[in-house]
Structures are given as C-alpha cells and as structure tokens.
Amino acid sequence: MKYKPNETRESEKGDFTVNRRRLLQAGGALIALPFISSKIANATSKALVSPSVARREERIVQTCSTFDCGGKCDVRVHLSQGTVTRISTRPDSALDEQMPVMRACVRGRAYRQFVYHPNRLKYPMLRVGKRGEGKFKRISWDEATTLIAEQMKRIGDTYGPAARFAHVATGVSGGSFSGDKMLKRLLNLTGGYLGYYHSVSMGNTAAATPYTYGVAASGSSLDTLSETKLVILWGHNPTETIFGHTNYFYKKMKENGTRFIVVDPRYSDTATSYADQWIPLLPTTDNAMMDAMMYVIVTENLHDKAFIERHTLGFDEQNMPEGVPANESLVAYLTGVKDGVVKTPEWAEKITKVPAQTIRQLARDYATTKPAALIQGWGPQRHICGERTARASTLLATITGNVGVKGGWAGGYGGIASRKFMTGIVQPQNPVKATISIMNWMQAVEDASKVRPEDGLKNADKLDTNIKMIFSLAGNYLANQNPDINKTIKLLEDESKVEFIVASDLFLTPSAKYADLLLPETSFMERWNIGETWGTGSYFMLSEKVIEPDFERRSDYEWLREVAAKMGVEAAFSEGRDEKQWVEYIVEQTRVTRPEENLPTFEQLQVQRQHLFKSAPHVAFEKNITDPQNNPFTTPSGKIEIFSKRLYDMQNPEIPALSHYVPATEGPEDKLIEKYPLQLITWKGKHRANSTQYANPWLQEVEPQTLWINPQDAKNRQIVQGDEVQIYNDRGVSRVPVEITSRIMPGVVAMRSGAWWNPDKDGVDRGGCANVLTSTRMTALAKGNSHQTLLVEVKKA
Structure with a gap:
C-alpha cells in the first residue's frame, strides 16, 4: 500500500465510564460477524433502558428514515433521557386521504434494534492484513481525515481526477441531504471525479x-x-x-x-x-x-x-x-x-x-x-x-x-x-465530463480502455485513466449488491488496481470488509435530514436528529468538512453551514423555487413535521x-x-423496433438449461430495503432467508422441507434452508434479495446472497443491469 499512517496510540484506547457504552463495547468484539443471534440482541436492547428510565417523562418525535425506501413512513420515536425507548407510528386519525403518509411498516417498527445494535461500528479504523479479510485497527479521526485528504490529492495528481469514483449509496438516498451528495461536492471542488448514470432499480x-x-x-x-x-x-x-x-x-x-x-x-x-x-x-x-x-x-x-x-x-x-x-x-x-x-x-x-x-x-x-x-x-x-x-x-x-x-x-x-422534489444541494460543476453506466465500474477498474461509447461511456470518446480510488458511503453495492460477487472481490483484492477504498457505514458489511479505511457513520436518528418519497408519493418529512451518536461515530458531512479543510476548500465546501443549517437552507431554497406551494419555514416544519404536495389528480x-x-x-x-x-x-436484434419477444441469454430457451435447468429470481422482502437492516435481529426472525422451490422440482431432486440446499452455477454457490411451496411455479426458484454474503473457507456462501450467482451482463439499449436473468441448479447439501 502507498500510505503509512501512525500506529494506534494507547492513550486513544481509553476506558468508558458510561454503562450503556460499556455494554455496547462488549458487542464490538463480534465486529467480524455478519450478525448476532436475536437472543443476544434482545437481551441487549432490554438492558438499555431500566424500568426507572422508562417511567420518566417521555418525548415523542415524528420522523422518518432516509434509506432507499419508498414509504417514508411516519415513525414516532419515543425518547426518555436522550434514549429511544420504543417506536410507534401515526394514528389513523392523522390520515390525509389525498396524500396518505404511511404508517410504519415492520422495518420502521424495528428501527430501535437497528440503531442500538451492539455490532455497529464505533471508531475509525485502518485495514491491517489483506484487503477483504475484515481486519482493522483503530485510528484517530485526525489520522483518518488526513489520510483521505492525502490520498484524494495523490491519486488526483498522479492519474487525473477521473481516477476518483463515488459508488452507489442507497443507504442514504432517501434524503435531500446526504454524505454521498456532499462527497461529490467536495470532489467537484478539488478537480472532479468519474460520474455514473443509471438507477439499478429501474434504469432499463x-x-x-x-x-x-x-x-x-x-x-x-x-x-x-x-x-x-x-x-x-x-x-x-x-x-x-x-x-x-x-x-x-x-x-x-x-x-x-x-x-x-x-x-x-x-x-x-x-x-x-x-x-x-x-x-x-x-x-x-x-x-x-x-x-x-x-x-x-x-x-x-x-x-x-x-x-x-x-x-x-x-x-x-x-x-x-x-x-x-x-x-x-x-x-x-x-x-x-x-x-x-x-x-x-x-x-x-x-x-x-x-x-x-x-x-x-x-x-x-x-x-x-x-x-x-x-x-x-x-x-x-x-x-x-x-x-x-x-x-x-x-x-x-x-x-x-x-x-x-x-x-x-x-x-x-x-x-x-x-412529482415535486426538494431543491437539494446545488453542486459545483464537475470538471470531468465523462460518465459511465454503473454497470461499467468494474471495467473502469480493470481496464478503462474497454469502456467505449458503444459499451456505455457518455460525453467522451475514451477514459483517460482507470479508477484508482473508491468511496462507498452507506453503500453495499461495492461487493454485496454487485452482480457476480466472486468476480468482483478478485478485482478488489488486487491492490494494484484500486489503490485506496474508503467505506463509511453503520456495520461491517460485506462491502465494508474491502475498505482500506473504515469509518463509523451515524444512523438517521443521529443526524438532520429531509426524507423524500419515491414512486407515486409526493411529500417530504423532517428527519430530525433525535439522539446523540455514541462512541466516535460521525456523520459523513462532519468528517468531509474536516477533509475539505485539510485540502484548503472548507469555506467553499461548507459555506459556513453545519448539518442542521444545510437542511434549513434546503427548506428555504425550496420555498423560494416553489412559492405556489405555501411551504412551511424550517421553524414551522419543526412543528408540523411534514408537508404534503397536494395537487389535482394527474393522468x-x-x-x-x-x-x-x-x-x-x-x-x-x-x-x-x-x-x-x-x-x-x-439494427440490433436485441433492440427490436417493435419490442417483441427475443429468447434471452440464460433464459428458458438457452442451451445452458440442460446444465442448469432452473431459473432463479429474487424479490425484495418486507424486512429490509435492499440490504439495509440485514443485521437487525427482529427482522431476521420475521423472514429467515430461504430458497423457494416448487414441490415438483423438489421431488425430482429428493429434497424435503427443511433441508439445506446448494444453489449453484458456473459463477458461484450459495447454501440455505429450503422452503417447498406451490407459491413458486415449476422451473423457477426464488430467494429474497439483499442477504449479506457470508463465504465459508471453501468460498461457499452461507448467507443466501443471490449475487454470487448473478451476472454482470449489461442490457443492449440502456447498458443497465440484468441481475434477474440467471440459470442455476439446486441439490441437497
């Protein structure tokens, strides 16, 4: 590696006198595990609030998450002495039929177990050992932000600004103000970065x-x-x-x-x-x-x-x-x-x-x-x-x-x-004009010359450099959600390719394990934001900072501001605003751009909590x-x-002018069906948004990860209910319990998406992560993802 940070100082290790911190610190020993048992987590959550605290005066705050979730549900956080004691939701009497705000779903009701999970990251940490082993040592925030500033400058100066890349970050994309937006602001102010286009959700x-x-x-x-x-x-x-x-x-x-x-x-x-x-x-x-x-x-x-x-x-x-x-x-x-x-x-x-x-x-x-x-x-x-x-x-x-x-x-x-949106952050112009499809990022790491206009490159004839630096802020797409994980990790493990990876997250996700620098992010309850809907929703809700972050957790904006200062652009980056002031700025700017909406001031919003963009029915x-x-x-x-x-x-047969049927590669008419006779699809379960909240013990109990298979296909393979099975193809192997059900048609098997990849010593995934099986193949027109098109075989483990 091309950096040598200082060794951890004994004085930084410290001792913690706050009882709750001591309890959570004990859970930190489990940081390399993808999750802990529900029994441990439930015992922990019960221990967090004593009966005497629960009896004290309670404050209830209406808020919402800022995950990549379309609901922006009405979440009522109950607070006592600065601690969340429970979660409730809006009463039926608060329903507005023209633009109904959702009641909290099972995910919303379980947020407390997520925020107070003992395995949450606590300190900035530097990788030790091989990339991907998940081994880190604690460093100070000053060391971390100095290292980021140095690497941003070194890589930009050595290879050009297009060598810097900000990856997909859906863990915060439901908010108007987020770390990934402010990261791009900082990158733009310091030379630029390689941008991407496409939504993995609906780009095609x-x-x-x-x-x-x-x-x-x-x-x-x-x-x-x-x-x-x-x-x-x-x-x-x-x-x-x-x-x-x-x-x-x-x-x-x-x-x-x-x-x-x-x-x-x-x-x-x-x-x-x-x-x-x-x-x-x-x-x-x-x-x-x-x-x-x-x-x-x-x-x-x-x-x-x-x-x-x-x-x-x-x-x-x-x-x-x-x-x-x-x-x-x-x-x-x-x-x-x-x-x-x-x-x-x-x-x-x-x-x-x-x-x-x-x-x-x-x-x-x-x-x-x-x-x-x-x-x-x-x-x-x-x-x-x-x-x-x-x-x-x-x-x-x-x-x-x-x-x-x-x-x-x-x-x-x-x-x-x-549909109406908040004004958001006005970004400085990115000096790098070239953009790639999000499906091109691995090619841009491996060999940028392979990313041509016909392959998805826009606004340029060629890329001048490979990607050498990656930021993954609240994103698990770097490895876990990226198709063909086994191919992806080989690329990330090669330190001659990407030279520096920064991950900021709440947990040591499968993607975060590939970071060189790992930063402990705050949850939505520990920072200010505005939650915005997607789909057909049209309203926004204040997402207030309701609790203080524990240990050394910091929001992305806080440490990015420190990096900006070390790169000499703090004044232009922050414009003198802290996180809350940026949210206030977004609200006030939206008031200016939408005078017809009679939007609340930021002061009023802190009282009424939400605003519904009411309008006439739209056909x-x-x-x-x-x-x-x-x-x-x-x-x-x-x-x-x-x-x-x-x-x-x-004149592309994959893109007919009439949009008619064309047999799909890895579809039911592909000759590969003789080797892998089952089509695998995934679906988004009610217990997580993409992979967010995978570590929540309550939600793991709601819907355990299983493979659905039709009774006819199970019988042909001598599989019975409760068996553990292996799902495999030429790209990988995953191993999970089976669910035999007539709710899936013959010839098709299905798993919930977003499970965390958990390979054993033989490389077999034990987490039920379908992305060890999926392909990086791009669609013909959009150069988008084709995660759902894959053939597999299933056998009893």
Missing part, C-alpha cells in the same frame, strides 16, 4: 419508455384509478416492497370492486392481498405473452381503432415511417407476415408455460374492460430483456386506448412527471390525447411510436 425501463412516448415518466397519480375496473399487476409487488403509499389506494380499489390480476412467477404477498387471479409465467418470457395478447386483441377486432389511427405510428403497413421496408409493422409481426411465425396463444404457451386459454382470457379482459390499467413493476425490467418488456407494456396500453385516460395506465416507467399524457394538435408527443413523429424508427436504425 426509464431508458426504453421514451422510444414510445418521447419521455420516461409515464405514470399517473394513483387517485386517478378510483374507478378502474381491472388492474393487471405485472411483476409488481408493492405489498412487500413497501412501494410508497400504493397499498392504501389498492386497498380502497379492492373494497370498491376493482378486479386484480397478478402476473408473476411467484405467488407474492401482493397476490395474496389483492389477486382475483394469479398467472405465473417463466421469467424473461413476458414479451411472448404480451405478443400473444396483442395477437388476440388485433385478430378479434378488440383494438381501439380510432385511438390508434389518431395517435400512433407503426400499427399497420398504412401507418409506417418513411424509409422502412414492407412488413415491419406490428400487425405484420403478429400475424407472421414478417417471419412466418403467427404469435398465437398456443405459440406463447410453449414459451411461457401459461395456458393458451388463459392468455386469451387475459387479452380479452384487458381489451374489453374500460378503463383498465396494466401496471408493471421494476422486477421484470431487471432482466436482460427488461427494455423490451417495459416497452411492450406501452404497446398493449396503446392499442387498447388506455393511454391518457382516467383509470388507464400508460405502462413503461411509472414515474410521474408532475399521464392526458393533454397529448385530448388536444394532440397543441400537445404532440415528444417523439420524432409527434405520436405514440409503436414502431420506433430510432430503434430500427440501430
């Missing part, structure tokens, strides 16, 4: 939707669905994902008689809650089923002819863009004129395993029920074919006339163009449909483009 669909509508945002506000008679939830699982306030509206719709159909390989909790019908299909075959649905709709004369004629391009041969040869229209494709294959339900049944009659019934129901909403989740677009699947939902919505009408849904990306593309003359779509033709000339000109 956001890239695909504009080829139909001209813009990505295609969602309506959920209050427009009150009179919808049929909702098809296609790979959408809001009950477990806690997707904003979606469930409030779905529950009301269900009570009012809306029929729900769930299309998903797994009988999810959403299907349990809402589904009048569950239709399982093989992963990556969504387009085949959608093609067959469109065939039924068109050949049975169920399509909306007037809507298609007025608003679309590419439906039939009479309505195609110039310069395109014959037989490229949607009708020509569906009827087999183009390729000789008629896209009947019987054709699709062989691919999807959905009975032909079920496909016919679904197509007829969707086309004849007015209005109807086909709402696609973000899971299907995390496949190698995700862009095609996302765009195909827009075609179905178009030919049935469900675009731009109340109670319909335009498909594609469900974001709302009218996506309503003006484009009601008045197309004055509101054309922002596509080249000004219409909804069923056939995209822009995609056609790319």
Whole structure:
C-alpha cells in the first residue's frame, strides 16, 4: 500500500465510564460477524433502558428514515433521557386521504434494534492484513481525515481526477441531504471525479419508455384509478416492497370492486392481498405473452381503432415511417407476415408455460374492460430483456386506448412527471465530463480502455485513466449488491488496481470488509435530514436528529468538512453551514423555487413535521390525447411510436423496433438449461430495503432467508422441507434452508434479495446472497443491469 499512517496510540484506547457504552463495547468484539443471534440482541436492547428510565417523562418525535425506501413512513420515536425507548407510528386519525403518509411498516417498527445494535461500528479504523479479510485497527479521526485528504490529492495528481469514483449509496438516498451528495461536492471542488448514470432499480425501463412516448415518466397519480375496473399487476409487488403509499389506494380499489390480476412467477404477498387471479409465467418470457395478447386483441377486432389511427405510428403497413421496408409493422409481426411465425396463444404457451386459454382470457379482459390499467413493476425490467418488456407494456396500453385516460395506465416507467422534489444541494460543476453506466465500474477498474461509447461511456470518446480510488458511503453495492460477487472481490483484492477504498457505514458489511479505511457513520436518528418519497408519493418529512451518536461515530458531512479543510476548500465546501443549517437552507431554497406551494419555514416544519404536495389528480399524457394538435408527443413523429424508427436504425436484434419477444441469454430457451435447468429470481422482502437492516435481529426472525422451490422440482431432486440446499452455477454457490411451496411455479426458484454474503473457507456462501450467482451482463439499449436473468441448479447439501 502507498500510505503509512501512525500506529494506534494507547492513550486513544481509553476506558468508558458510561454503562450503556460499556455494554455496547462488549458487542464490538463480534465486529467480524455478519450478525448476532436475536437472543443476544434482545437481551441487549432490554438492558438499555431500566424500568426507572422508562417511567420518566417521555418525548415523542415524528420522523422518518432516509434509506432507499419508498414509504417514508411516519415513525414516532419515543425518547426518555436522550434514549429511544420504543417506536410507534401515526394514528389513523392523522390520515390525509389525498396524500396518505404511511404508517410504519415492520422495518420502521424495528428501527430501535437497528440503531442500538451492539455490532455497529464505533471508531475509525485502518485495514491491517489483506484487503477483504475484515481486519482493522483503530485510528484517530485526525489520522483518518488526513489520510483521505492525502490520498484524494495523490491519486488526483498522479492519474487525473477521473481516477476518483463515488459508488452507489442507497443507504442514504432517501434524503435531500446526504454524505454521498456532499462527497461529490467536495470532489467537484478539488478537480472532479468519474460520474455514473443509471438507477439499478429501474434504469432499463426509464431508458426504453421514451422510444414510445418521447419521455420516461409515464405514470399517473394513483387517485386517478378510483374507478378502474381491472388492474393487471405485472411483476409488481408493492405489498412487500413497501412501494410508497400504493397499498392504501389498492386497498380502497379492492373494497370498491376493482378486479386484480397478478402476473408473476411467484405467488407474492401482493397476490395474496389483492389477486382475483394469479398467472405465473417463466421469467424473461413476458414479451411472448404480451405478443400473444396483442395477437388476440388485433385478430378479434378488440383494438381501439380510432385511438390508434389518431395517435400512433407503426400499427399497420398504412401507418409506417418513411424509409422502412414492407412488413415491419406490428400487425405484420403478429400475424407472421414478417417471419412466418403467427404469435398465437398456443405459440406463447410453449414459451411461457401459461395456458393458451388463459392468455386469451387475459387479452380479452384487458381489451374489453374500460378503463383498465396494466401496471408493471421494476422486477421484470431487471432482466436482460427488461427494455423490451417495459416497452411492450406501452404497446398493449396503446392499442387498447388506455393511454391518457382516467383509470388507464400508460405502462413503461411509472414515474410521474408532475412529482415535486426538494431543491437539494446545488453542486459545483464537475470538471470531468465523462460518465459511465454503473454497470461499467468494474471495467473502469480493470481496464478503462474497454469502456467505449458503444459499451456505455457518455460525453467522451475514451477514459483517460482507470479508477484508482473508491468511496462507498452507506453503500453495499461495492461487493454485496454487485452482480457476480466472486468476480468482483478478485478485482478488489488486487491492490494494484484500486489503490485506496474508503467505506463509511453503520456495520461491517460485506462491502465494508474491502475498505482500506473504515469509518463509523451515524444512523438517521443521529443526524438532520429531509426524507423524500419515491414512486407515486409526493411529500417530504423532517428527519430530525433525535439522539446523540455514541462512541466516535460521525456523520459523513462532519468528517468531509474536516477533509475539505485539510485540502484548503472548507469555506467553499461548507459555506459556513453545519448539518442542521444545510437542511434549513434546503427548506428555504425550496420555498423560494416553489412559492405556489405555501411551504412551511424550517421553524414551522419543526412543528408540523411534514408537508404534503397536494395537487389535482394527474393522468399521464392526458393533454397529448385530448388536444394532440397543441400537445404532440415528444417523439420524432409527434405520436405514440409503436414502431420506433430510432430503434430500427440501430439494427440490433436485441433492440427490436417493435419490442417483441427475443429468447434471452440464460433464459428458458438457452442451451445452458440442460446444465442448469432452473431459473432463479429474487424479490425484495418486507424486512429490509435492499440490504439495509440485514443485521437487525427482529427482522431476521420475521423472514429467515430461504430458497423457494416448487414441490415438483423438489421431488425430482429428493429434497424435503427443511433441508439445506446448494444453489449453484458456473459463477458461484450459495447454501440455505429450503422452503417447498406451490407459491413458486415449476422451473423457477426464488430467494429474497439483499442477504449479506457470508463465504465459508471453501468460498461457499452461507448467507443466501443471490449475487454470487448473478451476472454482470449489461442490457443492449440502456447498458443497465440484468441481475434477474440467471440459470442455476439446486441439490441437497
């Protein structure tokens, strides 16, 4: 390594006189373990608050977390003598039906066990031994911030600013003010950094939707669905994902008689809650089923002819863009004129395993029920074919006339163009113009010359340098959430590649083990912020600092400010504001930019705690449909483009202009199925947001990590309930208990996402982390992730 910090001084080790600290310090001996038993944690949490303390006067503070969680639930923190004694949530009487703030879910109710977990990091620490062993020694904050400043300058001067990289950090991305935002501010002030684009959550669909509508945002506000008679939830699982306030509206719709159909390989909790019908299909075959649905709709004369004629391009041969040869229209494709294959339900049944009659019934129901909403989740677009699947939902919505009408849904990306945000931090301009897809970062470490415009590089013809320095602040994507962990760690272990890695987190996560410098971050209860929703939510909530951090924990902003001072840019970096003052600044700046909203002052916000962006119901593309003359779509033709000339000109078979079915690599038609005959998918469980809260003992009890397998597939492998099984392919092996259930269709197995990677001495993962099995393969159009597309085999361990 290219740095030699001072050895730890005995005087810094100290003794702790506070009883609670002494108790937590004892838990620190377990720092190398991914979690502790629930019995230990429960005993610890009970010991934190004596009966006499609990009887003292209590203060209740309404707040919210700032994790990457769509709910921004109303969390009520009960405080006594500076200690959190319990968590409650908003009463039903506080519900606002126009913009309902969610009650705390199981994650919210368990935050106290998370914040007071004895395994939380306590001191800044420097790596000793090999990178990845998870061995560290304590150093001072002065040593830590000096080292960061020195390495930022050395690496920037030696290789150029593009050698510095800030990794994905979803542990704080639900807040307006966060360490990763301020890190980028500091990097910009000291020469710049290599930026990335893409959301791992929904980057593929956001890239695909504009080829139909001209813009990505295609969602309506959920209050427009009150009179919808049929909702098809296609790979959408809001009950477990806690997707904003979606469930409030779905529950009301269900009570009012809306029929729900769930299309998903797994009988999810959403299907349990809402589904009048569950239709399982093989992963990556969504387009085949959608093609067959469109065939039924068109050949049975169920399509909306007037809507298609007025608003679309590419439906039939009479309505195609110039310069395109014959037989490229949607009708020509569906009827087999183009390729000789008629896209009947019987054709699709062989691919999807959905009975032909079920496909016919679904197509007829969707086309004849007015209005109807086909709402696609973000899971299907995390496949190698995700862009095609996302765009195909827009075609179905178009030919049935469900675009731009109340109670319909335009498909594609469900974001709302009218959704309102806080102003946020104004960033200085980044001198480095080049940006990469987040899926390119490993290539940029290994050999930057491999990252070309055709591979995902933007705003440059080439990269000037490899990534040499990585910051991972509240992010577990560096290793744990990154696809193909075994490939990733080999790259990180090579110290000739990345020369310095800084991780700031609450726990020694699998990613944090690869840090050279490990910093103890504060939880959301120990800092100031503004919580913002995603999905279809539109409100913000004050996330107040309610307790003081223990030991030497510091917020990222605090130590970044110290680094800025050592690099000579503190005045420009902080502008003289502490953390609370920055949050106040964001509130006041938003008041200036949104005078029509009558936003509260920061002083008022500390009393009312939240602000709801109330607005009229929003129907996506309503003006484009009601008045197309004055509101054309922002596509080249000004219409909804069923056939995209822009995609056609790319001449890439993976990106068809009609967004039809193409057999997927590592899909059910891949020859690899002979070796690995099962498709593995993951889902986001209700007990964690990505991998955040994995270490929470209460939530480990809520949903233990298991592999779901159909009874038929289990019987074929002589596996019985409770067996421990190995899931494996050429990339890795994971070992977990099995759950035999008919809630997963034959040929498919499933695990909850976000489990922490826990390899044994043989490299076999014992944590149930699916990312030892996933691929770094990128999608063709967006250069996005395809985590969900993979083949495996399962055997009894």
